Amino acid sequence: MQWAWLIPVFCFAAAPVIVVFGRYLPERGSWLSILAIAGGFVVFWFVLNSWLNADVATMGCFISENSGMLTCDYDRSWFNAGVIGAVGSVSLHWGILIDPLTIVMLGLVTFVALMVQIYSMVYMEGDPRFGWYFAVHSMFAAAMLTLVLADNFLLLYIAWELVGICSYLLIGFWHERPEPREAAKKAFIVTRIGDVGLLIGILLIWRDVGSFGMTDAFEAVRVGVMTHGQEGMSQGVATAAALLLFLGAMGKSAQVPFHVWLPDAMEGPTPVSALIHAATMVVAGVYLVARTYPIFSAYDADPLLIVAIVGLVTALMAASIALVSTDLKRILAYSTISHLGLMMLSLGAFGYTAAIFHLMAHGFSKALLFLGAGSVLHSTEFQDTGEMGGLRKVMPLTALVFSIGALSLGGIPILAGFWSKDEILLAVSDNRNTAFLVMALFTALLSALYMGRAMFIVFFGDLKEKNNHAHESPIGMTMPMALLGVLALGFGLISFNWPGDFGGIGTFVFFGHGEEFHFEVWLGAVSIVLAVGAFIFAYLTYAKRSIDLDYARSRFSWILNVIENKYYFDEVYQWTIDRVVLGISGFIAYFDRAIVNDIIVNGPADVAREVGIKMRLHITGHVYAYVLGMALGTIGLSIFVWLRTV
Amino acid sequence: MNDFNQVALLLLIMVPLAGSLLMMFMPGEDKKEAWYFAIFVSGISLALSLIIFARYDYDLGGFQFIRTYEWLPGPLDINLSLGIDGISAPLVLLNGIILFGGVLISQTIKHRTRDFFVLLLALSAGVYGVFAVRDLFFLFFFYELAVLPMYLLIGVWGSSTDFGTFLRTKEYGAMKLILFLVAGSILVWVGILAVYVEAANNGAATFSLQGLGVLAQTGQFDPTFQTWVFPLFMVGFGVLAGLWPFHTWSPDGHVAAPTAVSMLHAGVLMKLGAYGIIRVGIFLLPEGADNWMPVLVSLGAVNVIYGAVSAMSQKDLKYIIGYSSVSHMGYVIIGIATLDNVGMGGAVLQMFSHGVMTGLMFLLVGAIYHQTHTRDIMVLKGLVGRMPVNSFFFAIAGLASLGLPGLSGFVAEFMVFVGAFRTYMPLAIIAVIGAALTAVYILRLLARTFLGEADPQWPDLKDASPIEMSVGAAFVGIIIFVGVWPEPLMRVINVGVQTIPGV
Amino acid sequence: MVDLVWFQLLSAALFAIGIYGVMARRSAVLIVMSIELMLNAVNINLIAAASHMEGIGSFANFDGQLIAIFIITVAAAEVGLALAIILRMFRNKSTVNVDEIDLMKW
């Protein structure tokens, strides 16, 4: 298990090799990156296996006081700030921490990344920067894996930032067009704003605990709670820290009001969207909250309420936008945001397991959807759903897997999404009041709706002739989709408790104490009804076109307007940037030149020269004037002497 | 080998100095030989600095390579006493690196080549001197020596730029720079005299930093005196460190200066100021320093924000980098002002990393400007297509300066934050926010200049020349190395920082 | 014997007149004469002082007279030199009016 660090290291190693030698390697060295991630995937199984066989006796392992999960921590010193042992010196570490949460994420990341990279081999074929693409890809994978392995906040932050920059590079991959450029910049800066919060939070915790180690921080919190803040971390600090951390999480996980970057991020290559902006990076925020759950849930868990509210608002808003958006990838993007919101909601509702479960289910399904969308774009070169329709005739497999993904996220039973969403609803109904539950259900309804809409518009109805040339994608693309499809289908089954010692995911990833799987019948029934109903409605509307929405559209045009303009977030931000930020900086720049430089700096210089020019006039060139000067000087001097002596 | 330790520092100072004096008598104004010779000399001094840094024993700590040459004993008690500690060792190394790089890429200097290198070497000798001496007189001596060549270096080999609304001639830049720096140094000078007089009144008239340090340690300097004199050092050295509001010389100087000079200017020269604040201000006037630190740290925070914000709306590459240096020196200042061993260590590390980083940036800008003859980011675009390596290096440097983990900038800034959080939390938060602002203008710069369609305006734009490439690669290597494994630097810096009074 | 103070007043007056002349006169020659006046004021002062001073032991104090003699000679030389220069001035500019002698100023 202590060899888990190999997983990221493979990819870290692959990236520079590709950058430097890529152009000399066959396939631009892309296979290197695939090899690396595949190696990571293999190692993941060893890690899982050895964790299953591990117990408290195993080196570095212990039962976490907070989560109650078997946790293994392997620490390495990085460097020391200040002489070792001296007062106030800080030693910085990078070590790995392995518990079910980590393992789950490892599995998700390695698997999806592997799939996506194989997919990309075909998808990105012939791109001038083919090698660079894969280099950044494995860089990203490495960073993401480090992020989930990190056992201290510093390393986590490092990985966090690296993930961000890789996402920047990949979104802006086609930088020749202006949109990707802008999108990339937007993504990085918006998330960066959250990161400021994260960093401050980390430093705050460090200041209180004196260490960046997560286990130390959690321990401090635990002690604080037990001693009612006498020692350890006080409630104030814990709450502040939690909120600051959450700020970072909001940035990465595109929660309102930081969600604006994710839709634009769709300017990147589709596989990138699949990997980074659906399955892995965007869930880093959720992971962070889950990872630092002890801090969030400490004392009376006020932060979790905020998490829940933010999550709910995000989920609703995004779902509503997804419903009206016409760009296929953007629909998926908003659905991603919406589901991230759901995960946050679930975390906020003490649905730890549910959140992680949904994270996985969504990860597989959404990756699948994006890859499907990718293969659609690949063959039709269209992105606007208006241009599509009836594609199932030309690309059946894509249609199939896409539908699987859509249904899964829509919450149709048996599929992964259903179970995880059900868990979430359960948590909400248990721990939050009815309003939450109702809105959650409404979100579920919406997500079923827009999923159905996308699916039916694109693949059903009759084929447009401009898409006649469209064709099924090659095996290199379909194979990964198929594999993901299988997972999207069957993954939900791990939620049950099977015969044998595996009591369902609830006993694997949990916070506090493991729970067997259980199923609230009425809730399940409601959600099934909603989902199925929504899909039927969508079918009738968009495939059969038997229901006409024009009346509703005209009736609620103003709402529609607001939604279609994405609640004017971008406009507001744009205005702020143009008017406020650039205004200020422009003023400062002007101030620096006009005031500081031209007046405060040049002023004295000019004054001095003026003084010189004026002062020299006292030398008139007339000898008697000089004598006069001397005489006066003499008198003055005599008086001065006089004064000094008597 | 021990006798090497005896003369190491003297050699360190004398090699470039002698080199520049020798070159004065070199026949021929614009010969290429001058360049070769300069490479040779700076190469030797780089080797020397490497050896010295490597042979600095961080387990022992304290001052090493100590040697004192009697110069003017008697009432003044001025002696050329040499020695470096953990603070100056990395900076010596830095100077060696930047100088060598700067000389290497200066083959573009065709006009009065010889004089250029004469001055450049003299300047670097001054810098070495400041880092290596332990005597107030000689510290000031070399300090001025490092400043004086800048005037001609910028004035003769610099470039004037018309920014539409205003014009920045090289004469203006050079004159402004030198007047500013000398204005700063007169404050320092007065401060030095004041310290000497105070010491004399305490019956121990000396200019030796060691002796004065002992006086300071034993509390011979009366606190009110310290409180009055410290600002002289703080502002005087601060001017060279780009302390707000005495920073404007720096961007203008950059805009006017030729590449190598910009590299040395931002890479090393600005560090002299910060170093002076530590070595003279804090070592000799601990109590005074203590009283003034809140002011200094606030100014540092202003530096960070002000520099970043004004960099945002600049259009000239060198202006952007210049203001970003102002902003980054803010971190150094904050780190110093924390008087906290982590923060202080961060400050020193930041000096090093920022030196390399900015040096790299100016190198690349020079390579671009040399071909396109413009630095306007509104005009330049899509360079990555034509000069991928150059752009890649620039991206690395930029990312380092916006504090991307894994690159040297992050480690340093992070340590500064840690130190500041312990001491001045609110300002630390401001500084962290400043780090986010950096991202804005760096990304803006990268996006505008390097990304996008390759511009047909310069059809035959070549990538960085092999020399520039290798120097750049070396710098990038250093940036990454320090970012990933700072230990080798840190253990030296740590022992140095440990000895600072009040830490 | 007349009190020393009167001599001193006389010399002071002469000196003042002399310096006034230097300032008020415009002809270089007259200026030189005024300077002579000043020097003579000095001489009066010295001689008077010497004559009023009791010397060391049996000797009277002759320093004053000595100095005066020196001054007279030096003054003579000075005048000669000055007049020579004024002469050259006149040759070149055909004027000795110090008002017009201001080629160089500021």
Next chain:
Amino acid sequence: MNNLTDNLELLTPEFALAGLAFLVFVVDLFLPKDRKGFLPWLSIAGLLALIAGSLVMLWDEEELLYDGLLAVDAFALFFKIFFMGLGVFIILSSMDFVKNKLDHQGEFYGILLFSILGMNIMAQSRELLTAYIALELLSFSLYVLAAYAKGDARSNESALKYIIIGAVSSAILLYGVSMVYSTVGVTKFDDIASALALAAEVSPALWVGVALILVGLMFKVSAVPFHMWAPDVYEGAPYPVTAYLAIGSKAAAFALILRLVAEGFVPAGDRWEQWQLIIAVLAGASMLVGNFVALAQKNLKRLMAYSSIGHVGFILAGIAALSSSSDLASNGVMFYLVGYSITNLVVFAAIISFFNMTGKEMIADLGGLADHQPFLAASMAMGMFSLAGLPIFAGFTIKFYLFTAVATEGLLWLAGLAIFSSLISLYYYLQIIRQMYIEPAPAADGGGDLLQAHPALTQRPSLTLLTVLGSGMAAIIWLGVYPKPLIDTIQAASRAILP
């Protein structure tokens, strides 16, 4: 009074110098026009011989001649050597100029030698009248030299102004002498000191007398407010004479002031401590006025005049810091005098050779000098940097030493003022450097190319000037880097005058 004629041999150098001067006159009479070039070499040889001779003869002699009118001590020796050495270099740098631009070469050198004699005596006189005579010997020679370009109205004007103001000032000086004499009856410095020490019962006439003496001396060093003559005289006088004025006469006057203050005032104890402030104020005024006005100058010589006023301020600060407790200040003053004179020598040598080539004297004319006269430009630049007080040049070390001395004497504010005004000075020194190195060469007067108009610009400066420049630069760097030997000798010198 029996010791009047004792050990007269100690004055041999002075007699010999006078003899040398006459010899030059006489030889001049017999030399045909085209052979006059021999004279300067004769005088140089003589001076060198004298330097060697006096070094051999007077090495650590401590004697008072003529009942203490003249001192033969380390201080005097130091300055004698210094002055005669300066004389050598002045002659070297003036040869070409004199040959091409002046007639009556013989007298020129003869008079120069006489002035040096005057300077020597000033350095060793311990009594007011003697000092005055020496002063006049020097001044008269300078009057003549200033007027030496007979045909040139500017030269005449400068000489006229110089002699009138000089005469007035010496009248004032004498009046002061007479008042001092009439109150205390003595004119020897040490007697004055003892008189001042118990000054309580002495009439105010004494103070006025002292004040007037100060005025006379301040005029000689052209300290504000007695500085107005300097710019005009400097500008009008022939180049070598200007150089000589700026370097030699100032140094001599300071030698006299140094001895007067050290032997006449400092022993008076608290009396002197009261007067320090007066000198300090004069010093401050000189620094500011000199440097500020220099900012607005266009003519090289005039600029140097103002800059020298500024430097006089610095030296005066050192004088003000003289004290019986430490010899730091007097060391500082002498050190500064040496360093400043050498630097000035280099600068003027450069200006002279530039003038020999082009006959121009405006700062703007220096444009592009670095291109066609690199060595000249380099030496000029070095001189400027040194004057501005930047390191590895003499200027830095001497300033640092002097200001430290001033600061330790409790005049930190004055030191600060000095440092500040040397910042101001930096600006105009840099302007000159900028002209030479950055600005392009201006067009010749009639338009057209400068180099065709002045072919001399393409040849290198004459050998004599090159020697002056080269040795001067070497000396500047030497003083800037390792002044210890010089300072040791200076220490001995100042021990001779300080109680």
